[in-house]
Amino acid sequence: MKRNLSLWLGLLAFAVVPALAQTPANPPIKGPSGKIHGHVTTPLGLAQTNGTVNLASSDDPKRAPAYIFAVNSGGDYAGEAPIGTYYVFFRAQDTPAGKEVDSFDNVKIVAAQDTLQDFDMSRKAFIDALPAETRKSIEDLKKQNAEIIKSNATIKNIQADMTVVSQDLKDIDGAHTAAAQALGAGAAKSDIDAKEAEIKTAKYTEIETLMLKDTAAKPEASGLWAQLGQAQSGLAKLKGDQAMYDSAAASFKKAIDLELAAKKPVPVNQSIAYAGLGEVYARTGKVAEAYAAFDSAAKVNPPGAWNNLKNEAVIFMQVGNGEAQAAAADEAIKADPNQAITYYIKGQGLIQKATIDSATGKMILPPGCADAYQKYLDLAPTGPYAAEVKGILAEATQTHSTSVGVQKSRKGK
DSSP: OOOOHHHHHHHHHHTTSOOOOOOOOOOOOOSOEEEEEEEEEOTTSSBOOSOEEEEEETTOTTOOOSEEEEOOTTSEEEEEEESEEEEEEEEOTTOOTTOOSEEEEEEEEOTTOEEEOOEETTSHHHHHTSOHHHHHHHHHHHHHHHHHHHHHHHHHHHHHHHHHHHHHHHHHHTHHHHHHHHHOTTOOHHHHHHHHHHHHHHHHHHHHHHHHHHHHHOTTOHHHHHHHHHHHHHHHHHHTOHHHHHHHHHHHHHHHHHHHHOSSOOHHHHHHHHHHHHHHHHHTTOHHHHHHHHHHHHHHOGGGHHHHHHHHHHHHHHTTOHHHHHHHHHHHHHHOTTOHHHHHHHHHHHGGGOEEOTTTOOEEOOTTHHHHHHHHHHHOTTSTTHHHHHHHHHHEEOOOOOOSSOSSOOTTO
16 A cells, blocks of 8 residues: 655654544444454554544445544554454544555454454564655654653653652751650760761762762753762761762762753752852862852852852851851842841851950950841841840940941952
């Protein structure tokens, strides 16, 4: 039978787009009947997801279909027809009127029996009968389809891994509570801390293992590299491991490079990678580099600027760098001057330079400290640190007062 390229390209396109099958209206059956069923396979070896299988009497030279059965989304069809010998042919949704794609003659419908008649259009005899150009198109599509299947399998595996990662991150956040519950009410703080570190180490290690596998499978995915960097950074922090910090920095830089080279960069991914890199720098004493990385995180994702800069200040607070803590808090205040917590963090950074008045024994707050604490109280008079701040201000000599904002640019910028 005659098959042309345009007809086949249409068929192949439909082969990967499922469609809801409509059962055609067939004439009532009078007399003995039998059943017929089968599966329709495309030249790519996939289940045909639409079309019809048609039964015409083998004695009818016009091949007018007497019974029509829909092919479902799984590639199957089934129906019932009067006993007899039929010319059975398959038509896709876009097959022109009077044309057919595949056929078999002398198919017998036997009373009270179910005849199997498949349409395997990937069979050699069928492919060999196609024009050379069509055969080449099919081979090209097979290669593309194989790549798609492989890619889909990779994506499916990564999605499964990310489900595990998501739960691991929740477990990390709840590690302290889980440790306390596991050891009981009478457990010593040191034992609870050790158990918490054990839980976090196990979870970060699992994330790192999964992300090492997934970045190897899909190295162009910046988000996977950023997630790998976060796991490595978490392990480095728990172990105090400089080599692991170096690995985390390399992962974050890889994520950043991929985003910078992308046709459509994802600001959130860029921001996460820059912030992760900034944390690595902050925890390894590279203050100027940390400033630059966190500033980049804020710049590429303005809606998240305050949160990134606040986190920067918190990290510097955790490592005991009060000057960098106050400077980072100032940047967060510029991003959003209405967040009380950043004024408290700034005050906590500045108070590390407080001195004692030898005459009164009272604390002399450094410039900007009292103003930062007072602004915290203005914004959060009943906040979680209000009592602490009121106590500091009441006991301190507040002779040095400056504006709450930035007094000077960050060092190293």
